[in-house]
Amino acid sequence: MRFRHCGFLETLKAFLNTLTPLRPETWQRVEPLFSEIRLPKGQFFLEEGRQAAQIGFLTEGIIRAFYRNQDGTEYNKHFFIPNSFAGGYASLITGKPNQIWQQALTNCRLLVADFAALSALYDSAPDLERAARMLAERFFVQKEEREIELVLLDAQTRYALFQQHYPGLEQRIPQYHIASYLGVTPTQLSRIRRKIAQR
Amino acid sequence: MRFRHCGFLETLKAFLNTLTPLRPETWQRVEPLFSEIRLPKGQFFLEEGRQAAQIGFLTEGIIRAFYRNQDGTEYNKHFFIPNSFAGGYASLITGKPNQIWQQALTNCRLLVADFAALSALYDSAPDLERAARMLAERFFVQKEEREIELVLLDAQTRYALFQQHYPGLEQRIPQYHIASYLGVTPTQLSRIRRKIAQR
DNA sequence: CTGATTCCTTTACCTATGTCATTTTTTTTT
DNA sequence: AAAAAAAAATGACATAGGTAAAGGAATCAG
Numbered sequence: 499m500r501f502r503h504c505g506f507l508e509t510l511k512a513f514l515n516t517l518t519p520l521r522p523e524t525w526q527r528v529e530p531l532f533s534e535i536r537l538p539k540g541q542f543f544l545e546e547g548r549q550a551a552q553i554g555f556l557t558e559g560i561i562r563a564f565y566r567n568q569d570g571t572e573y574n575k576h577f578f579i580p581n582s583f584a585g586g587y588a589s590l591i592t593g594k595p596n597q598i599w600q601q602a603l604t605n606c607r608l609l610v611a612d613f614a615a616l617s618a619l620y621d622s623a624p625d626l627e628r629a630a631r632m633l634a635e636r637f638f639v640q641k642e643e644r645e646i647e648l649v650l651l652d653a654q655t656r657y658a659l660f661q662q663h664y665p666g667l668e669q670r671i672p673q674y675h676i677a678s679y680l681g682v683t684p685t686q687l688s689r690i691r692r693k694i695a696q697r
Numbered sequence: 698m699r700f701r702h703c704g705f706l707e708t709l710k711a712f713l714n715t716l717t718p719l720r721p722e723t724w725q726r727v728e729p730l731f732s733e734i735r736l737p738k739g740q741f742f743l744e745e746g747r748q749a750a751q752i753g754f755l756t757e758g759i760i761r762a763f764y765r766n767q768d769g770t771e772y773n774k775h776f777f778i779p780n781s782f783a784g785g786y787a788s789l790i791t792g793k794p795n796q797i798w799q800q801a802l803t804n805c806r807l808l809v810a811d812f813a814a815l816s817a818l819y820d821s822a823p824d825l826e827r828a829a830r831m832l833a834e835r836f837f838v839q840k841e842e843r844e845i846e847l848v849l850l851d852a853q854t855r856y857a858l859f860q861q862h863y864p865g866l867e868q869r870i871p872q873y874h875i876a877s878y879l880g881v882t883p884t885q886l887s888r889i890r891r892k893i894a895q896r
Numbered sequence: 897c898t899g900a901t902t903c904c905t906t907t908a909c910c911t912a913t914g915t916c917a918t919t920t921t922t923t924t925t926t
Numbered sequence: 927a928a929a930a931a932a933a934a935a936t937g938a939c940a941t942a943g944g945t946a947a948a949g950g951a952a953t954c955a956g
Binding site: 885 | 912
């Protein structure tokens, strides 16, 4: 029995409806699978090596997704901002051990759900499966755009794009996280910033 | 009226069934949408700027997918090998102008279909939509793996991975295409090869 | 408020890789 | 087989960006 209406669930519902309209009876079965959690700054939503089980819809805060290689070097591949899905999507899909880390850069709130429970609904809710298809397609397109950025543009241009894509974010997180997202060292980002400033 | 049974359609059917089992009645509606074409070496399957309309299932030959930036520099993002889907997937999905080129590196055969006609079947064929979902998810996972490669590994390691992922391909296409796939110049790939050889 | 962290910038030096020009090797064509 | 074209290797040089260390600035905790 639920007593209060949670505002964030409405946000999630609205997001899903931007993919494809969900029938009310589908939403009625989806909604109870989600519960709200808080993730304090610095905590991990996801750690490498385990198999991911939960998908999370970020409602407040910033999460960074990153890879770490053997020597401990990190590479920030993405920043999650409110109103988007976090979680080890590739691992959820494939069932293989997750390769990415996800860490809260600020205090966060998420709606989390067990991914297996969600996808078990596909059989009887084709509209939900359609949403899942469109989400996968959207993720694919985002990745392709990011690939084009990484491969075709130099660091300075990527920096400008970062500022466009994540307005205001630069002021909220340390610069070395941005450098890592751009694929350069903090040293190099500093050089780029100086070069831009003295013009 | 069709007179001959085309062997390649069976290959396509088998591929789709690795995603999810298709009902016979669905396959009956999918099959007639595909027709076989030949693409001679050097020809383009896809050119930048247009909106993509067709999806192609490669049955023979090699196709390279690449980006080209303003100054004409090219970057090979992927090689299609037989038994996989080519086509400007992102453009097909979003309806936006296509950003990538696809060119036959050898004589090729493909089964092509109008993507809109295919996706029009989703409403009445949930099993086909499921296949589409799983294909999108698979593409996403591939992209993520490639991203990890590009970002975490150096050129020499990526070269070794290329040889693993595309066995035999190295002998069939010019080295500068491989260099471009690795994100280095032919000069640099040549240096890497020398370094490997003298050990 | 103040000491302690954390973060950012800068400098010096070094390496990987780019550019360009030339030569060698391989492939294709006649 | 010879000639032509394409591809690959090589050398000289330039540069973007990495590493390491150190100092300054900002932020946080007690």
